[in-house]
Amino acid sequence: MKRLDTRDADFETAFTALLDSREEQGQEVNKPVADILSAVRREGDAALCALTERFDNLAVTPQTLAFTPDEVAQARAQVSQDLLDALDVAARRIEDFHRKQLPADIRYTDDVGMTLGMRWIPLDAAGLYVPGGKAAYPSSVLMNAIPAKVAGVQRLAMCVPTPSGVINPLVLAAADRAGITEIYRVGGAQAVGAMAYGTQTIRPVDRIVGPGNAYVAEAKRQVFGHVGIDSIAGPSDVVVIADSGSDPRVIALDLLAQAEHDELAQSTLITPDAAFADTVIEAVEKELGVLSRAAIAGASWARNGAVLITRDMREAVELANRLAPEHLELMVDDPEALFAHVRHAGAAFLGRFCPEAVGDYVGGPNHVLPTSRTARFASGLSVHDFMKRTTFLSGGPDALRRIGPSAVALAHAEGLEAHALSVSARLDALAAKTANA
Amino acid sequence: MKRLDTRDADFETAFTALLDSREEQGQEVNKPVADILSAVRREGDAALCALTERFDNLAVTPQTLAFTPDEVAQARAQVSQDLLDALDVAARRIEDFHRKQLPADIRYTDDVGMTLGMRWIPLDAAGLYVPGGKAAYPSSVLMNAIPAKVAGVQRLAMCVPTPSGVINPLVLAAADRAGITEIYRVGGAQAVGAMAYGTQTIRPVDRIVGPGNAYVAEAKRQVFGHVGIDSIAGPSDVVVIADSGSDPRVIALDLLAQAEHDELAQSTLITPDAAFADTVIEAVEKELGVLSRAAIAGASWARNGAVLITRDMREAVELANRLAPEHLELMVDDPEALFAHVRHAGAAFLGRFCPEAVGDYVGGPNHVLPTSRTARFASGLSVHDFMKRTTFLSGGPDALRRIGPSAVALAHAEGLEAHALSVSARLDALAAKTANA
Structure with a gap:
């Protein structure tokens, strides 16, 4: 587990290394x-x-x-x-x-x-x-x-x-x-x-x-x-933003719920309270003594766990955005205030009584979520993934007269003569019809 | 150019070969x-x-x-x-x-x-x-x-x-x-x-x-x-469904507008009118004699062009769905009636005065569209491609009491003890509080 403080001189170097380690590596298969x-x-x-x-x-x-x-x-x-x-x-x-x-x-x-x-x-x-x-x-x-x-x-x-x-x-x-x-x-x-x-x-x-x-x-x-x-999908990850208003054991369990999935899983606590961070770290160690999947969870926590101490909550959210986590827990009294600043997260869990595990099973939103920091550009599974869009355009002679000439001009500029002709031949036919009328 | 009739005994074999030839092949790079x-x-x-x-x-x-x-x-x-x-x-x-x-x-x-x-x-x-x-x-x-x-x-x-x-x-x-x-x-x-x-x-x-x-x-x-x-993106393609209500030269130009992009481009006419099909084929040949990009368009038409004669318009739409074209032109009097049955197309152009070339430039919908039959599952470029979704879940003690136990049951069934504990520890704390109250 890595414990970093944003006030440390080498924080940026260490945090960037953490970000890199969380990018999809991909086995060579x-x-x-x-x-x-x-x-x-x-x-x-x-x-x-x-x-x-x-x-x-x-x-x-x-x-x-x-x-x-x-x-x-x-x-x-x-x-x-x-x-x-x-x-x-x-x-x-x-x-x-x-x-x-x-x-x-x-x-x-x-x-x-x-x-x-x-x-x-x-x-x-x-x-x-x-x-x-x-x-x-x-x-x-x-x-x-x-x-x-x-x-x-x-x-x-x-x-x-x-x-x-x-x-x-x-x-x-x-x-x-x-x-x-x-x-x-x-x-x-x-x-x-x-x-x-x-x-x-x-x-x-x-x-x-x-x-x-x-x-x-x-x-x-x-x-x-x-x-x-x-x-x-890469290894699963969670970022928990918490303060001392939560029971350290409960936060430790949230971190371990991620860690027990897989030795590659990544659990991160971000808090402005260094003393609280240390009590959570202790609680994690204690739970690892009794947990059924302690071998997996312990390996995950040792290798990929992280505890980040920040100056304040706003900085905590900024680090979370840079981590672009799959799951983000906001275990604070006013989670909506923090959530307003969240830009990159697959799914967010707001409030001390709403842990990720609820969302994993019965929350309603999907638990198939973007991993490996891909929440920067990707989204969780949704009905959109099972649909596609057909755009359509429908118009008669009047519309063609209005916008057709611009299409002809651009087609000529691109050197696509048949494109231009497919519009201008229609415009010509309309003009001939008008002339004959 | 392949001319196929759905009444031919070997139509299915020939059409399946056509479908296969239009799947993305991918150069070995x-x-x-x-x-x-x-x-x-x-x-x-x-x-x-x-x-x-x-x-x-x-x-x-x-x-x-x-x-x-x-x-x-x-x-x-x-x-x-x-x-x-x-x-x-x-x-x-x-x-x-x-x-x-x-x-x-x-x-x-x-x-x-x-x-x-x-x-x-x-x-x-x-x-x-x-x-x-x-x-x-x-x-x-x-x-x-x-x-x-x-x-x-x-x-x-x-x-x-x-x-x-x-x-x-x-x-x-x-x-x-x-x-x-x-x-x-x-x-x-x-x-x-x-x-x-x-x-x-x-x-x-x-x-x-x-x-x-x-x-x-x-x-x-x-x-x-x-x-x-x-x-x-693979080679660009168009399917034009047309009847004799359109000028054969205009339909020929629509086919050639696709063909002039690239020798790999694919232009297909589908019509229930065999005589009309033949006049379009003649018009294509004639235009190829004067078109500036005749070498490219001619090669495309010769290698990848297709004319499909169908029993009726409904069958024409069914073939179009199987081709899942990037662009679909419905050059008929009542295009909306056909469009209602279109399931797979990147973009559709409805009506005799609304050729694809209008949409390529000035229609409004995007011209970056799914090729190589991927309109079965993919869509044209849209604002969705530049956004992502964060789902969220927020709940207090009452909600957790209602649905938390189901999450605990499922977590136990999946052998994920820390998941179960992260919910049940919160439920226990709530129960203790109620007992003490």
């Missing part, structure tokens, strides 16, 4: 991923099955790639009613929030009599990647699937690896709750390849979303252009 | 682009100047990388008033349309008393790539820059290659009209690298937009993640 994608594209199901046997230790045939409705129902039956209820609370709140995101079409007629606008249309098909193994999170299923459903996507395919055949029943229950009926037991770059290019069993989709490991991320990068993708 | 990007990242300005000398035959120093205000003013002075006026008509209409795209924030309080929403925030800095040489289009400068300005982006950097020092004065005049004050005479992958990673002279940006050649496209693909990018 370009070549193996290209090989996997090319095999899936060339051989389809055969490659998919062979790769699943190799990487997931699971014998699978084209006939058993998909989970059957019975398998899904059996999985659901293994889940307690309490958990199904919690899943339902989460799903309903996620649905409500994402429905508010549905964008409005534009259509208007302007001063020259042209009607123009923009129409939002859902994608035909989307593919959801859900990590398996230790990161098999049912909440991610809801967060990926529900925006697509709300957007109006007709077909949703989901891929989830099942190492040695193991699947978390709650993952299938979540898929079922989200209305996904097409679920394949494949993962890694091969799953991305199957959804991008299609195989005999898995039809191709138009956009692939969802977090994954370095292979999945690189595969998404390589299929981008052929299909759409969401942002490439 | 992965390695040279990676080398260029790594040189720029490592050596900054020195690499940028060396590469500009090598690829653009232009000796340049860090001091002369940027155009001076004087150089821009001199360029503007070389442009005729007529053209400046046309540029202004275009700019005003593009501004008007893109202002309508500005999205609304979301904020509401829900049934458990949580306040949640989503805030749109402009990027800090954007980079605009403008092709040079034969594809130096001033209209592209407006189309790239104005949405960024309307979105509220504070800093815009523009890169344009100037082979042997040649620059189209109208390109600089357009940049000036759009309010760009930071313009660099660099192009290719090295320009993308400079904008992504920054050099001593060019500060890094958050998102890079604008079309370019295969090197530029691959460079954007490789820097994606470190910065944002727009869709990767």
Whole structure:
């Protein structure tokens, strides 16, 4: 863990190094991923099955790639009613929030009599990647699937690896709750390849979303252009801005909730109160003594944890903007006053009783968020990711007479004669008609 | 040119081959682009100047990388008033349309008393790539820059290659009209690298937009993640749906306006009227005899042109949807009736007097549009590309009591103890307070 104070002489150097360390590094998996994608594209199901046997230790045939409705129902039956209820609370709140995101079409007629606008249309098909193994999170299923459903996507395919055949029943229950009926037991770059290019069993989709490991991320990068993708997910991170009005243990737990995801996860406390910072650091150490995932959380905190002491709260927000965190907690009495100055954050959690963990599950906004400081330009998953826009322009003779000559002039200037002629031939026809009238 | 009829027995095979041929192929420039990007990242300005000398035959120093205000003013002075006026008509209409795209924030309080929403925030800095040489289009400068300005982006950097020092004065005049004050005479992958990673002279940006050649496209693909990018531009294409109510020469010119861009450009006519199709084909041949860019347009038409004869207009629209064109012209009496069934198109042009060339310059909607059938999932450039969203969640003790337990249940189910504790510790504190009250 790094403890930096903005009043230290070398703060800028140390903070810049911290920023650099948080940029996406990317494992060097370009070549193996290209090989996997090319095999899936060339051989389809055969490659998919062979790769699943190799990487997931699971014998699978084209006939058993998909989970059957019975398998899904059996999985659901293994889940307690309490958990199904919690899943339902989460799903309903996620649905409500994402429905508010549905964008409005534009259509208007302007001063020259042209009607123009923009129409939002859902994608035909989307593919959801859900990590398996230790990161098999049912909440991610809801967060990926529900925006697509709300957007109006007709077909949703989901891929989830099942190492040695193991699947978390709650993952299938979540898929079922989200209305996904097409679920394949494949993962890694091969799953991305199957959804991008299609195989005999898995039809191709138009956009692939969802977090994954370095292979999945690189595969998404390589299929981008052929299909759409969401942002490439790096290690998860949180910045907590807090003051001594919060219980140090509670703030420590918020930092550790991020750290327990992954040794690469990044937890940062920013506070103007150096004494409070030290009590939080102590509380983190104490909790690490009892936490079930202490090995992971401890490694994350030791390597990537940071505590930044600032002159005041305004400076705390400025540092948060430079970190452009995936998650930003404002654990203060008047969080809105600070939030007004936040420019770069994937999602913000305002107030002492609103920790990130609430948003991870049941808040409503999406928990698939821009990592590795990409909140500078990227956004969390939303219904927008499952829609695209068609602009349109409509006009008759009068509008063409008004603005056509400017198009002709610019086309000539660009040396594009056919462009100019396609407008001027119409203008000529109109002029001839007027002359004959 | 391929002439296919949907009533032919082998139509599906031939049409599928056509679709495949229009998917992005991508030249194999992965390695040279990676080398260029790594040189720029490592050596900054020195690499940028060396590469500009090598690829653009232009000796340049860090001091002369940027155009001076004087150089821009001199360029503007070389442009005729007529053209400046046309540029202004275009700019005003593009501004008007893109202002309508500005999205609304979301904020509401829900049934458990949580306040949640989503805030749109402009990027800090954007980079605009403008092709040079034969594809130096001033209209592209407006189309790239104005949405960024309307979105509220504070800093815009523009890169344009100037082979042997040649620059189209109208390109600089357009940049000036759009309010760009930071313009660099660099192009290719090295320009993308400079904008992504920054050099001593060019500060890094958050998102890079604008079309370019295969090197530029691959460079954007490789820097994606470190910065944002727009869709990767492939060859331009148009689908024209027409009937005999249009002059065959006018339709031929619309097809040729696309073909004259580039030998890889793709022009397709779809019509239910086989006789009309043949008169258009004849008109294309005739125009190719007189057109200034006949060599390019002729090669494009010969290799990538297509004429599809359909049973009816409804089938014409279905084929257009499968082609997912960048540009779609509906040259019929009632274009709105057809447009209602259009699902996949970057931009649509409705009515016999509204050809694509109007939209290329002065329509208002953006002409930077999804190519290579990516209109299935991608959209034209818009103000959205220059903004990002921060979601937020705000709640007090009461809201936490209502939904916190569901978060705790799901966190336990996912094996994330610190997540559960960060919520339950707060709930415990509230319970203790209530008990003591």
